Amino acid sequence: MANSGLQLLGFALSLLGWIAALAATCMPQWQMSSFSGANIITAQAFYRGLWMECVYQSTGQMQCKNYDSILSLDSSRQATRALMVVSLVLGAIGMGVATMGMKCTNCGSEDKVTKARIAMTGGIIFMVAGLCALVACSWIGHQTVTDFYNTMVPTNAKYEFGYAIFIGWAGAALLLLGGGLLSCSCPGKTAYRGRQYPQGKPISKPPSSKEYV
Numbered sequence: 001m002a003n004s005g006l007q008l009l010g011f012a013l014s015l016l017g018w019i020a021a022l023a024a025t026c027m028p029q030w031q032m033s034s035f036s037g038a039n040i041i042t043a044q045a046f047y048r049g050l051w052m053e054c055v056y057q058s059t060g061q062m063q064c065k066n067y068d069s070i071l072s073l074d075s076s077r078q079a080t081r082a083l084m085v086v087s088l089v090l091g092a093i094g095m096g097v098a099t100m101g102m103k104c105t106n107c108g109s110e111d112k113v114t115k116a117r118i119a120m121t122g123g124i125i126f127m128v129a130g131l132c133a134l135v136a137c138s139w140i141g142h143q144t145v146t147d148f149y150n151t152m153v154p155t156n157a158k159y160e161f162g163y164a165i166f167i168g169w170a171g172a173a174l175l176l177l178g179g180g181l182l183s184c185s186c187p188g189k190t191a192y193r194g195r196q197y198p199q200g201k202p203i204s205k206p207p208s209s210k211e212y213v
Helices: 004-026 075-101 112-148 163-183 189-196
Strands: 031-033 044-048 052-057 062-066 159-161
Touching: 004 075, 004 112, 004 163, 075 112, 075 163, 112 159, 112 163
Parallel strands: none
Antiparallel strands: 031 044, 031 159, 044 052, 052 062
C-alpha cells in the first residue's frame, strides 16, 4: 500500500495539472497567426482560442471578441471545448475523492483498505481527466498542422501552435502522472489477508478426533 508521501506527491502533481488545464482553457492563444511565406506583416498578431479570438497590436494592446455562435465553429474546436470542460469537471471530482482517501486526512472511512480504494478511485478519475485534456490538445494540434500544410488554405489564414496548447499538454501529463501515483494506493494481498484474519494469519483449527496420532 502506498505511503502518505507518494499520495501527497500524486495529489500535488494532479492539482498542478488541473490548474494548468484550467489556465489553458481560459487562454486565447491556442492558435497564433503564422508569418511564413509572403505573410510578413508583423504589426498585428491574431490569436484564436476556445472561447474568443484576439488581435495583438505591435503597440502592446490586445482586443478580443467572443465567438458569436458555437455552431459556427469548426468541429475540432467544438470537440476541444467539450473535452477540456469534461477534463476540468473530472479533475474537480477527482480532487474531492482523492482528499477523502489519502492517509493524511481524517475524512472518509477509518478503514485503511477502504481509504486506499477511495484514493485509487481518485487517481483513476485524474487519469481520465488527463486523457481528456490530452485528446483535446492533440485534436486541435492535428487540425492546426493539417491546415498549415494544406495548399488550399491561404497563407494569411494559416495558424501555428499557441502557448495554450503547450500548457494544456503539460497539464495533461501532470494529471496522468499524478493520477498514476495515486492509483498505487491499491491495497495488496496482505491487506486483504490482514482484514480477513487477525494479524494476517489464518486461525488454526483444533485437531479432529478422527485424525490419527
